[in-house]
Amino acid sequence: MSDAHGHVVPTSSTARRAAALLVDVVEPAVFGPVLAPEITARHLPGEPLPVDEAVAGAFGPFAVGDRWGPPWGTTWFRLRAAVPAGWTGRQVALRFAATEPAEGLVWRDGTPLVGLSWLRPDVVLIARAAGGDVVDVYVEAAANPAVPAHDAGIDWPLLLPEPGAGPGFVLLRCELAVRRPDVYALAADLRAVLALDAAAPGRDPDLLDALDAVAAVVDPDDVQGSAEDGRSALAGVLRRPAATGTHRVTAVGHAHIDTAWLWPMRETVRKCARSFANAVTLMAEYPEFAFVCSAARHLAWVEERYPALFARIAERVATGQFQPVGGMWVEADCNLPSGESLVRQIVHGQRWYMDRFGRECTEMWLPDGFGFPASLPQIMAEAGMGWFVSQKLCWNEVNAFPHHTFWWEGLDGTRVRAHFPPADTYNGDMSLAELLRAPAAHDGGPRSLYPFGYGDGGGGPTRDMVEAARRAADLAGAPQVAMEPLAAFFAAVEADPSPLPVWRGELYLEKHRGTFTSQAATKAANRRGEELLAAAELWSAVRPDGAPWPEADLDRAWKLLLVNQFHDVLPGSSIHWVYEQAGAEHAEVQATAGRLASEAMAAVAAAVDTTGLARPAVVFNPSPYARHDLVDGVAVDVPAFGYAAVDLAGPVATGEVEMGDDWMANGHLRVAWDDRGRVTAVRDLDHDREVMVPGRPGNAFHLHHDRPAEYDAWDVDRSYLEDYEELGGPVEVAVEGPGRVRFRRSFGTSSINQCLVLGPGSRRVDFVTEVDWHERHRFLKVAFPVAVRTDRATYEIQFGHVTRATHENTPFEKARFEVCAHRWADVSETGYGVALLNDCKYGYDVRGDVLRLSLLRSPTAPDPLCDQGRHRFTYALLPHAGDPFTGGVLEAATALNVELAVVATGRHAGPLPASQSFVSLDDPGFVVVAVKRADDGSGDLVVRGHEAWGGRRQVRLRLGPPVARAWRVDLLERPRHEVPLDGDGAVVLPLRPFELVTLRFH
């Protein structure tokens, strides 16, 4: 046990006496004589300025006890002092404290030195005063406001910048002091022995003897003079080695810095600088100390804004002490981004590390992700990553995850090694209590990993932690602690012949299930960005005019999309400011992608022969399935990844939808509704079958009370399931025309305006929906009871699908009461099924025969305005014969999400035919997700796709542009082996279920 300051709580009179000695006598004596520097300050209430601009302004007088800082403002303190002659030969420290959770960065001579925080209140400025020293430093202090607790029912403040607000922070301490390393060492020894005793109170008499001895020899009036005797009294018990075969902990320093969360990204930039500066400062003093940094974006920020600090980091990367890990651009959420987004997280991360440091990561490092999909092992393996490190599943509410070191087997059978550090934290404090969790973890094996250091601005590992680790290196009563590179742990496990347990399939987190739904606009913008970037790349790659590949534009747009997939941004668990920025950045992504696609499509259209057409246009289909659609009423068939010229002066198609007062039919489906806007019956005319359960209407809106016990934006608690009302009337029902009926309803302070659409020839029933949403702590779902009997529902995930139970036989199944899916979920019995599709949603639940889609939430923390306002989305019901794959669910979900683009063009001759596919396939079970030029600037074409139906198949793939050679490549586009081209320029791919394939064509 330890108190809030990391002190062990003693349980015997001897230990209590020694603890009092530590706290009341030894620790206060670590710092000797002090002096007050001259303090001046410059207040910048708005956004931060670079150092040269900040220090160029006028500084005014300031004193300890004065107030500074409106929320999010910055105050630069200049501290000047002449070091007294009497301090010559001594170590000189700065002791600095301000209102929590203010943070600071110490600058000297225009370069960042080291960070300050409420957990790191002192730093050494002069290792050994030479005589005549002068201190002249700046502290860039950030007025980062405190936030409320994560309890339920708290409406958080907006936490937006308030440059005009009064100063809310106080400078509590600012002094220079002589630091006494020998007294500090005694304090560290005493802490270590007290911790050993606290682990088994009173049971080791040698420890009690040592504590009695130290209390006897340390002179409270001359701690420095008696420090050596004190250390001698403790040396015996601190020299006792650990027993042979003791569990070995690989301790790596870390600072889990959320890329945005309760602060905006601009503050993350500074949090990174402070924490990384601390890490490299410690490295100079402790050569065995290693630190891992898990987001390329964070280091890239430091490179851009703090070049001198980046140079210090690069030196330590070279020595192996500062280790980039994770290989991703940011620690992304892994539920919501598309498969291709996860690939780009890795590609952009690994490329950056390769480019800057000449190395890439062999592990994925996601200690804080909210669950991990079954496709991740294969994605990792395709990028050469063999290890997965997390710990988040220790947050499971019901079922303890059974393993710490194990094989994780993905949906295609790929296995990677995985490790969940048994300390169950990513903010380890190097306390013995945390360390002792490692040997206690039942399958921890003979060794485990332990990331330690304060995250999110706390400043990373402290000197206290590193000193504690040194003392625990080989110490009776503690696990062996080795500060060593991560790779040493991996290599040792790999060399151990003992078999590892296997976990198959997704790593579902039994917590934070609200993150599939919160911040709906951000999720929708991410989905659109993913689709638009895919289209921009496709058309830019195949355009016939030889225009250069828009490398810089795509790079910037992708990185903006990727950074906003961070595990508190896309999931919806950040403050309002973060979503304002995300909205602007998503708009830029879409504008860039839209512009690139338009330019490239125009170039294609100009080359299409349209001579025979009266009013020509070219219709583009960036999706992997051929499409039949209407453009200005004219029917057009557009091949997959291709285009078709259409004559808009051609005959208008005569699709028919028959309308009644409360029904419509298009020859495939007959849909009936009631006066409450619910669908009472869907008759599948093609297969002579009722889709809905008689007497149980679908399109029923369920409005739940939604007050989770904690973590408002993150969590939906199971109790919400039973606590809802179905929205009733009155509903204004208006038939708008063939195939369209509108339902308008109000409830609470909100309204839903919805158009039920049955297109001519369509087998899809669309619900085009606008919600004006002003609820608080409500969760809106839409439900469809369907006449299908099955124990399993199928859900689309990245690069494939998974099935999950529709019942609650086991505690694991019961805990999955809200799950993540991408564009569709499906229930099928033998020969027939129903899918519920969406164009921007991710939360589903299927219980028994009821399919439900999660539409909107309204948490008030950490963003009190979360999801307030207008939303537009479409979901669709797709009844089908066969299973989801033979039944066309993928095609329908794609059509709902990917729009055809129409480019008007003149009548002209051209080298391109009237219709063409740039990527043709002979099997719908292989889905191409990316067509692009190679990243190396060679002009090679890269095509990525995956087996999507979950079966073995052999597919033939042919590109439109002529190609001479082809290779299977990894995700970084490096050749694995050449693939023969047949006489027609096509490759033939034998595929296993869910196999991910990247091809490169020259």
Ligand SMILES: [Zn+2]
């Ligand atoms: Zn985090």
